[in-house]
Every structure is written in C-alpha cells, then in structure tokens.
Amino acid sequence: MKRLALLALLFATPAAAEDTQIESVTVNGRSLAGVWHGTLVQSGFRSLLSNLAGVSPLTFGQMVPAFCRIAPLKNDLEMSCMQFGDEMGRATIEDNIVRIGGSRMTFEGDQPDINRLRGHFRSRSWLGIARENPTVAEAIRVVPQADTPDKAGKAALLRRILEQGLNAAPHDADAMKKNDSVLILPKLGAVQSLSYLGQETKWDWPPPPGVEQDIMNIPNRPDFFSVYFVRFAEGERLCGLHQRDDGVLDAFRCV
Numbered sequence: 299m300k301r302l303a304l305l306a307l308l309f310a311t312p313a314a315a316e317d318t319q320i321e322s323v324t325v326n327g328r329s330l331a332g333v334w335h336g337t338l339v340q341s342g343f344r345s346l347l348s349n350l351a352g353v354s355p356l357t358f359g360q361m362v363p364a365f366c367r368i369a370p371l372k373n374d375l376e377m378s379c380m381q382f383g384d385e386m387g388r389a390t391i392e393d394n395i396v397r398i399g400g401s402r403m404t405f406e407g408d409q410p411d412i413n414r415l416r417g418h419f420r421s422r423s424w425l426g427i428a429r430e431n432p433t434v435a436e437a438i439r440v441v442p443q444a445d446t447p448d449k450a451g452k453a454a455l456l457r458r459i460l461e462q463g464l465n466a467a468p469h470d471a472d473a474m475k476k477n478d479s480v481l482i483l484p485k486l487g488a489v490q491s492l493s494y495l496g497q498e499t500k501w502d503w504p505p506p507p508g509v510e511q512d513i514m515n516i517p518n519r520p521d522f523f524s525v526y527f528v529r530f531a532e533g534e535r536l537c538g539l540h541q542r543d544d545g546v547l548d549a550f551r552c553v
Contacts, residue, residue, distance in 0.1 A: 331368050335365055336363065355402075361435070367527075378536070380537070383480075394409075402422060403422075406419075413438055415436065418432070460484070464483070480551045486530035487530050492526050492528050493529075494526055501518050502519070524540065528552070
C-alpha cells in the first residue's frame with residue numbers, strides 16, 4: 299500500500315511569472331519576505347510500513363508552478379502557497395545557504411543573482427536517511443502592482459466577496475467543498491488594493507475516480523484559479539477563485 303503526501307515548497311523556472319514584475323533585492327534575512335512564483339514539489343510516496351517505521355525518505359513527484367508568499371510569523375519567516383495553505387515551511391538564510399521547508403522536505407540552495415534562488419530539494423526520513431531531487435529548482439521574486447491589468451476580470455467580484463462575504467456571489471457549496479475551498483475569509487480590516495498575478499493550474503489529488511495514481515503525472519485543470527495579491531489594512535493575502543461558465547463560484551481560497 300502506498301501513501302502520497304502533497305508537500306508544497308516554492309521554486310521554479312523564471313519564465314513562469316509573465317504577468318508580474320521582477321524586483322531587484324538582496325536576499326538576506328527578511329528580504330525573503332514577499333510574493334514568489336515557482337514550482338511546488340508534490341511528493342512523495344512510500345510504503346505504509348516504511349511510513350510507520352520512518353526508514354525511507356519521501357520519493358519526489360512532479361514539480362508544478364504556483365504562487366507563494368513568504369511573510370513574518372512571530373519571530374520567523376513562513377511560506378504559504380495559495381493552493382496548498384498556510385505555513386508550508388520556515389524560511390531561513392544561514393552561512394549563505396537558503397533553506398525553506400521542514401524536517402521532512404527542505405529546499406537548500408544559493409543565490410546566483412539578486413533576483414533568483416537556485417538549488418535542490420532534499421527529503422529526510424525520521425531516521426535521518428536523506429534523498430536529493432536531481433532536478434534543479436529555481437525561483438523569482440515578483441512585485442504585485444495595483445495597476446496591473448486584470449486579465450481575468452475578477453477583481454471586482456473578489457473585492458465584493460472579501461467585503462460582503464461569500465453570499466454576495468452565487469456559489470455552489472458542494473462544488474466548492476470538492477475543490478478544497480477555504481470558506482473562512484481573512485479578518486484583516488478593509489481591502490486596500492488588489493493586484494492580479496496570473497492564472498494557476500488546479501492540482502487534483504487524490505485523482506478523480508478511474509484515474510490511476512501517478513505522482514509524476516498528477517491530474518490537473520490548467521489555468522483554473524485566477525490569483526490575486528490583496529492588501530488589507532492589517533495584512534496581506536494571496537487569494538484565488540474560479541467561476542463556472544454560468545458565473546457560479548465553485549472555488550475560493552485566501553492564504
């Protein structure tokens with residue numbers, strides 16, 4: 299029996315964030331804070347016995363692009379990804395090595411230039427056995443702009459939902475549940491601005507009925523989420539939403 303864990307960690311090819319601008323920053327300390335566009339490592343699997351015994355590290359799966367945000371949390375920096383939730387991993391820089399993740403999956407890399415990070419993902423078992431993904435992972439930092447053209451045309455809808463609640467828009471509660479929606483809205487004061495970031499593919503795990511489980515070929519719906527960066531009076535969030543062809547909302551997330 300195999301068990302799959304979806305572990306969201308930042309980093310990907312620089313060409314992916316075509317709808318955003320690159321900011322020139324020096325990556326040290328809290329300069330990691332901000333919005334990033336990169337791949338997610340979705341992995342991995344191991345036998346139920348190995349999972350219980352902690353003998354084998356996770357096996358790496360497909361890498362996919364996503365929008366993520368690194369922000370202060372208490373005395374640390376934590377990464378959140380729009381589709382995969384809050385607190386996906388702690389972000390640190392020590393001895394010029396950037397690390398993002400937790401005890402079981404971590405990105406470790408360096409800074410080839412001021413705009414990008416480059417490295418590899420490593421997984422570790424409970425017994426300390428390590429495995430490295432040979433695929434190089436990269437990331438760019440992006441700067442949300444309030445005047446970025448809203449190519450998805452959903453900024454007004456998103457603002458209405460954030461200000462008035464989900465009942466302000468027609469929505470399908472059953473479909474939203476199936477699409478792993480987050481129904482609790484941020485309580486961070488008034489909306490100050492919304493910036494369109496781009497579209498993000500929806501990754502469906504576990505697969506729909508009849509679709510074989512394959513961590514290197516995860517079922518997906520391209521360009522499903524319209525993703526926005528939202529500034530509130532008391533904080534920031536990444537929000538994504540989707541409407542069916544009939545205009546009914548069937549997916550919503552803010553992290």
